[in-house]
Amino acid sequence: MFHLARSTSEEFGSDVTRYRDNGEPTQGAAHGRDPRSPKEKEDKERGDEEMIKVYDGNSSLRRRIFRVIPVPRQATTEQVLTLALRAFHITKDPSNFYLTDLYAAEEIELCDPTPVLNLNRQEGKRPAVFLRFKNNDSGEVRVYPGKLQVSESFCIVPVTEATTVADLINEALEKFGLQNFNCDDYRCSEILLDRGVCIIARDIRRILYVSVTERVLSWDERPWDIVKKLGKDSIRQMELMRFYLQLKQDPHGPNLALFVGNLPPNLSERSYENMLIEFLGKVMLLPSIEPSMVPSGVQPLLVFVNVKSGGCQGLQLISSFRKLLNPYQVFDLDNGGPLPGLYVFRHIKDYKILVCGGDGTIGWVLQCLDNVGQDSECSSPACAIVPLGTGNDLARVLCWGSGYTGDEDPLNLLRDVIDAEEIILDRWTVVFHPEEKEQTQVVCNAAGAGSTSEDNTQIYVMNNYFGIGVDADLCLDFHNAREENPNKFKSRLRNKGVYVTMGLRKMVRRKPCKDLHKEIRLEVDGKLVELPQVEGIIILNILSWGSGANPWGPDTKEDQFYTPNHWDGMLEVVGVTGVMHLGQIQSGLRTAMRIAQGGHIKIHLNSDIPVQVDGEPWVQSPGDIVVLKSALKATMLKKSKIKRRNTEPSILPANGEGGKSTDE
CATH class of the missing domain: 3.10.20.90 (Phosphatidylinositol 3-kinase Catalytic Subunit; Chain A, domain 1)
Structure with a gap:
């Protein structure tokens, strides 16, 4: 049982949009000038709303950080004040605050019944106001x-x-x-x-x-x-x-x-x-969280947010969770990764984790848990997901949805964590043994994704799937394009569009994975498997791939295979015939070719072939690949499909604050 305390503490500027002095966002503004045409400006002026900059103090003015609010032209001073307070997430009594005109000759409290049209203006800039705290005794x-x-x-x-x-x-x-x-x-x-x-x-x-x-x-x-x-x-x-x-x-x-x-x-x-x-x-302190701070029977919640995942919606979530929970519970993965949060919670015997990010972020958190679990009181805390990535396949399997839209109430997300059921996720070790010769391998590897020994053997932990051939080749192209221009890949919808475009290009260009079945040898549980004519094979631990597709397909009574799941100690091997087949699978028009099921897989590569493990792609040189059951397991939380109860949840912040104060 969690216990929920609401806190207004959040990082200043964590969800601040930065603007230039002309009131336009910095991205898209050129040389500090308003990029709109005169006609666009004139059309805007004819509207019923005015866009007003709000500064919350002298520091924000010095740093030129403000928030823009749309205000009806006939709005009263009280209405403008309410909108300004809302923009800064301030819910205290409005009578403690007032507004002043930034561009006025003297800073005095706005008392105009309809102040919007009478605000002072500077050429090329939006009207601006100060949000001030009353200097009461x-x-x-x-x-x-x-x-x-x-x-x-x-x-x-x-x-x-x-x-x-x-x-x-x-x-x-x-x-x-x-x-x-x-x-x-x-x-x-x-x-x-x-x-x-x-x-x-x-x-x-x-x-x-x-x-x-x-x-x-x-x-x-x-x-x-x-x-x-x-x-x-x-x-x-x-x-x-x-x-x-x-x-x-x-x-x-x-x-x-x-x-x-x-x-x-x-x-x-x-x-x-x-x-x-x-x-x-450059030293600062970390919070110290001890078991004595947590009442008996209470599970604190540790929240990790990847602000760079998917559409970069993490900033909004950080702001929301730091208000709902103690801010010491909420960690931005862009500032040190998962290790600091795990270190802070190392003495807590029973807690849960909420990971806000894509499949790669979840793998990152699980890998850090593998590294420090033996030094922590809770070696395998159950993990829930808020899907922020592009694919979110593990989140889909665990019923957390295809992607966070921003419309979900963060409080309901916390309630979903309370209602979720614990399940076990099988994890697999993928070992690459290159042939004994000079290697020309190209590795595009995420930090900490795998390890390399002196004999050039690489070892990875696989949670979702492992691809060889055309699937990995397309994944590698997407990965390289995103590395070159990361700013162009901040939208989940745009990311999928780029992926489709790359697939279409590959359909009309040369096929580097043609006749893949001749370049690899596959053994499953010690038995040689004859491959059909394919350009790629995918080894599945979960029944979601490529943003929600199920290559294995629904149950049938015509074949010898068992109904798969992600805790049965078995992997599913499927084949794809080309890029078009991949597209048909992702569109739900076809399934992949079922090849095998097993718990120990060995593959020999005769040539350089693209591979990918959980979305991390590279070109692998000839040699052997072994996929076997890992001793590492993950405890995951699967979202309950039962209608949420009407009782108030109880989520305890890490420092022992309690209660249900909702008036901050």
Whole structure:
């Protein structure tokens, strides 16, 4: 059972669209000028809406980062304020905020009943407003208990300009029911999710970036002054700040977890010391999550988001999940990969993982679990999926859908994780033994996808499928095109269109995989299998390939094969006759040619042939390939088809905050 606490903390700018001063997105704007024609501008001016830039503070103005909101021309000031707050995901009382005209000679609160048409304008720029926090003499702040074992997830403390941190600690202890404790044993920290640089760690191979900083406050500081100062600089940053009450475990400040990464091997101890000294100017802290922070019977949720998968929808999900969960639970895979999150959760005995990405992202997370599982309390946490990739074949098999559209309620995604059932996914080891001669192999390999020994043997873990021939050749062309122009492959629909176009080109050009059946020898469970005339073979662990197609096809009573699944210890081998056949399979018009089923497959290549393992393609030189059952298994979560219950879920953030506060 999870326990859900809602938090407004998210990385500032994680879902910010960057714009030039003329109000147009930076991508597509040339040399800072509005690319629209005069007629387009005139047509826009005749419309009923005005596009207005909103800055949330002095910092966003300096950095020229803002958000654009469409506002009806006859909108009232209150309506414009509501839209501006919504653009920055601020749900607090609107009476605490006001707007000013950025281009006005003097910054005063907008009081015009219909201000849109009367905003000052500069040539070539959209009208712009400041979203400001009212400079009241008093207010209230939330204090969170951190690791303290109390029933409340936070308490609200009224503050004035005269309130000190010492006063705040005393009041918070009383509200948490700890008034009999000595106040001198506690400290109050200011935690921000914005600033931060590089983390150093002992057993992590990559440099990590997590935007979290913690500052222990002195007893005479004024909490309300801190809030107001942040609000003037950035209201989003003010929303990201929290006051945490903690025991003084260390008189010098909070405990730190440090990671070291990307260090070259075989250097002297002195050399490593010098490197650390050089890096120490880029150190920041990781959260420390201990089992005592998690109540009995509760499963925390660790969320990984790949912002580069598919249509780059991950930024939206990071923003949403960091509001619904404790931000310490949500990791951007672009900042260090899965290892930092797994390290933070290494002491938690029972938790689940939600992977937001494509099939390659899921494989990446599973591979990191393989590497660090033996050092963690939970070696095989169950993994759910939000499909962000292009193919999403594993997500389809596990009923998570063909692709995240952005319309799904993130809270419902979390409920789906709660309702999902655990299943086992077979995994397979693919071993490549090149012939004993000088190799000319070309490998386009994802980091960490496989390992190579001294005898040039390559070993991969396969989760979905393994292709040889025309399928892998087409996959390789797509992979190379995306590597050359990554900005052209940010749309799932466009990616599929490019893939189809490449297939059509191959139909009219030379066929590098023609007569593949003459270039390979196939053995299944020790028996030689005679191949039909094919240009490619695909070895399936799951019954989804090429964005949802089922090459194996539906059950039939005419053949000798068993009904396949992804936990039976068997692989299915199918053949395809060419690019057209591939297209027909993907369109559902035909199935592939069923060739064999088995648990141990050996293939000999007579020549250089394209291959791909779970979508990672390269050209393999002659030699032997062995596919055998891996000792590694994955526990996956399959989305339930049962109608969701109406009870409220309970998902516990990693730091022990609880409750159902929905008013942040």
